Amino acid sequence: MRIVGMMSGTSADGIDAALCEIDGAPPKLQVRMIRALARPYPQPMRQRILDACRPETGRVDSLCRLNVDLAEAFASVALEVIAAAGLTPDQVDLIASHGQTVWHQVEADGHVSATFQIGEGAVIAERTGITTINNFRARDVAAGGHGAPLVSYADWILLRHPEHWRAVQNIGGIGNVTFLPPLTDSSSAPLAFDTGPGNVLIDAVVALLTGGAQTYDRDGQMARQGRADAAWLEALLRHPYYERRPPKTTGRELFTSDMAQSLLADGQARGLGPNDIVATMTALTAHTIADAYRRFAPAAIGEAVLAGGGSRNPTLVGMIASLLAPAPVLTHEALGIDSDFKEAMIFALLAHETWHNRPGSLPALTGASHPVVMGQITPGRNFPRLTGRA
Numbered sequence: 001m002r003i004v005g006m007m008s009g010t011s012a013d014g015i016d017a018a019l020c021e022i023d024g025a026p027p028k029l030q031v032r033m034i035r036a037l038a039r040p041y042p043q044p045m046r047q048r049i050l051d052a053c054r055p056e057t058g059r060v061d062s063l064c065r066l067n068v069d070l071a072e073a074f075a076s077v078a079l080e081v082i083a084a085a086g087l088t089p090d091q092v093d094l095i096a097s098h099g100q101t102v103w104h105q106v107e108a109d110g111h112v113s114a115t116f117q118i119g120e121g122a123v124i125a126e127r128t129g130i131t132t133i134n135n136f137r138a139r140d141v142a143a144g145g146h147g148a149p150l151v152s153y154a155d156w157i158l159l160r161h162p163e164h165w166r167a168v169q170n171i172g173g174i175g176n177v178t179f180l181p182p183l184t185d186s187s188s189a190p191l192a193f194d195t196g197p198g199n200v201l202i203d204a205v206v207a208l209l210t211g212g213a214q215t216y217d218r219d220g221q222m223a224r225q226g227r228a229d230a231a232w233l234e235a236l237l238r239h240p241y242y243e244r245r246p247p248k249t250t251g252r253e254l255f256t257s258d259m260a261q262s263l264l265a266d267g268q269a270r271g272l273g274p275n276d277i278v279a280t281m282t283a284l285t286a287h288t289i290a291d292a293y294r295r296f297a298p299a300a301i302g303e304a305v306l307a308g309g310g311s312r313n314p315t316l317v318g319m320i321a322s323l324l325a326p327a328p329v330l331t332h333e334a335l336g337i338d339s340d341f342k343e344a345m346i347f348a349l350l351a352h353e354t355w356h357n358r359p360g361s362l363p364a365l366t367g368a369s370h371p372v373v374m375g376q377i378t379p380g381r382n383f384p385r386l387t388g389r390a
Contacts (some may be wrong), residue, residue, distance in 0.1 A: 045073070132378045151342070304328075
């Protein structure tokens, strides 16, 4: 099947789209990325998303409109990646849209009671004519799971090492890890959870320090020129989320823009310069990742494989590599996977499994009571052809 997978993450910086060709069934799924592209949100759209993620500014009328406007943007990007591949919409079977998370309700005891992604699937199906699957996380949450990290199921299928345990670490707005047993181990289960902030606090502090001129620390330049404050870092690492046992998930609901403003004020009160503050936020991400491995990894890892925007930050990657040594730290490119578009590719894979009535998660990964078939299917104009073929 040809499937367009689309993703907009916690950073809310834009839409990633990957047109993939997928065949087979687990454990022998075959995925080939045909074409991929990323399109940033215009700043007014990004601000609308960020406002929707805050209870103080997330109004019901603006949220209703944003649900449709985002879907229009997703549909446009889907058509663009199809055209860039030299194909037409009638040559594509499915669109898989993660949408945009605006709220992930984690209760005081750590369980997730609700999750909310917007980007109306009906609009995408109508504009493209392609059957669309969206709202993937809700079914896992309904079954008692965290609805995340969903990329871990694909990691389980595609990325196990023949001989040693592998940590697959995504660093988007939030960091998440999947610990994968080797193929030679038929008795151990994988483990997946959110490690804590990925880029979300780094990005927010950089934007505040630069008055919005920069939205992230490009190539880790600010952090590289600064020095992390050890005493402040030690205090930050006492946040109770890091001690909570998996399964666990988090998001902007915990690591908020208000938190970033408070951290900036705290750093300035300590007499730190802008680069030192960014270096400390970067070190916080690196240390929470390494600390999560130390606390919760089921076995010693043979290597860590990084993906997401954070894998493009050499200062952050260097910190992680130092903390995890002697285990090597790789990027997904070393395994033949484009780090920038991995999540978009994985939602294409999840849609493939949904269409074939197969689960897209494991209880060991999300904490759900049983495996579930995820997502909601909105028929496009190609739906009769798809069902006839099935």
